[in-house]
Amino acid sequence: MRSTLIDVAREAGVSPATVDRVLNNRSGVRSRTREIVVETARRLGYLAASADGPAAGRPVDEEAIRLDFVLPAGTNTFIKMLHRQIELQAASRPEVDVRIWSLEGFNPDRLAGVLQDLHGRTRGVGVIALDHPTVREAIRSLSAENVKVVTLASDILHVPRVAYIGIDNRAAGRLAGYLVGRFMGASRSGKVALLAGSLSYRGHEEREMGFRHILAEEGSGLEIVELREMGDDRERAYSEAAALLDRHADLAAIYNIGAGNTGIARALKERGREHAVVFIGHEVTKETKPLLLDGTLDAVIDQNPRVEAREALNLLTQAVKGLALDYHPPRLQVVFRENIPES
Known part of the structure; x- marks a missing residue:
């Protein structure tokens, strides 16, 4: 299937309007952005490889x-x-x-x-x-x-x-907290658990911080009851999530700061709670797409x-x-x- 302008915009990390301006040679776009758009359009087959553009004739260093x-x-x-x-x-x-x-x-x-x-x-x-x-x-x-x-x-x-x-990981954590609150609906109260890959990653620590801050700012009734590290490993994520769900029969939401979404989903499904617990994670992958489609994952914050x-x-x-x-x-x-x- 032929790539579309939308595909080029997503792959290049710019808006469709920017792609349109570049490919129609209109002003208002930085030279480096033009290079990125043209290179992406060629790679996806949207532009012929021989098409003229900013990326054509790039000099190659003699020594890599x-x-x-x-x-x-x-x-x-x-x-x-x-x-x-x-x-x-x-x-x-x-x-x-x-x-x-x-x-x-x-x-x-x-x-x-x-x-x-x-x-x-x-x-x-x-x-x-x-x-x-x-x-x-x-x-x-x-x-x-x-x-x-x-x-x-x-x-x-x-x-x-x-x-x-x-990405701005603190902003990502705040966004996750906002989403949990919205998915909880009118009550906006209940127990929330956080699962992280490793808090020795500053990014995971910042996500946790952002999540906690927005819950405190909004004065919701959401209570963080546990924070567990699972080494970005899906089997360990499954074990931690299973134990977590068994300890808290009334758990309302899970925010997975790192990887291991499939392990958490498995624990939820085994207990029949995949549609009862709000589940927010990170990254669109071949594993998370089916979980979004079947409703186990409510939303994914993607980079x-x-x-x-x-x-x-x-x-x-x-x-x-x-x-x-x-x-x-x-x-x-x-x-x-x-x-x-x-x-």
């Missing part, structure tokens, strides 16, 4: 720039999608030589060791990093050697990074891994070359059953 990405391993589908997008997009960029390292577990010392091992081997690093002193020191050490660093999906403050690439991969590659390359940075952050989007994206 070595970039390294350090990502968590495991069952987190969003991370797998991000991994795949980095691979796909890097393959179409002859100016970069990209290596991806998958790290098991949530051990900050192991992560710091991988970062330290990249000394003298790389020009730029993208990392989903645990907020821990050893990790911060490893990033400072790389930056001292003029290695450019971007943080992905979860930020670390007080380190010399080029940029944080990801686009294609945009994050694109921006990471762009910013690291620009920083290594000493060019001005042009950042297009991913948009925060709420997906319900009625607006599930096609891909």
Whole structure:
């Protein structure tokens, strides 16, 4: 099926109106945005590869720039999608030589060791990093050697990074709290549980903070009764959710801060509570789409891994070359059953 203008807009992370302006060569769009739209339109087959445009005739460096990405391993589908997008997009960029390292577990010392091992081997690093002193020191050490660093999906403050690439996680937590309140209806009271991948991720900590703040601000009767970490693992998410539901027969809502939505859904369905408990999660994936369709998941707060991969590659390359940075952050989007994206 031929891609549409809407498909191009979603993949490029811009509005359909912006795509229309670019493809019809109208003013009011930044040059880098024009490049992104044209590149996306070509990749999706909406424009012929030979079409003229800002991306045509891009110069290729004589020597490829070595970039390294350090990502968590495991069952987190969003991370797998991000991994795949980095691979796909890097393959179409002859100016970069990209290596991806998958790290098991949530051990900050192991992560710091991988970062330290990249000394003298790389020009730029993208990392989903645990907020821990050893990790911060490893990033400072790389930056001292003029290695450019971007943080992905979860930020670390007080380190010399080029940029944080990801959504505003505190805003995402507030949005989740708002959604829970609206889905609860007139009563807006009851027990709520939070499940997180790891609070050593600053992003997960910020989501929790945002969720708690909006509940306090609105003065609702919603009470957070438990907060559990489940390592972004679906089996552990199932075990934690099952125990949680057994302890709280009157649980009204679950906000899953991290991954593991399928494990939580399994626990809800086994107890026949998939339509009785409000369930808000993160990321549209092949696993969460059926849960939205059958009503187990009420809403998903989504970020686009294609945009994050694109921006990471762009910013690291620009920083290594000493060019001005042009950042297009991913948009925060709420997906319900009625607006599930096609891909």
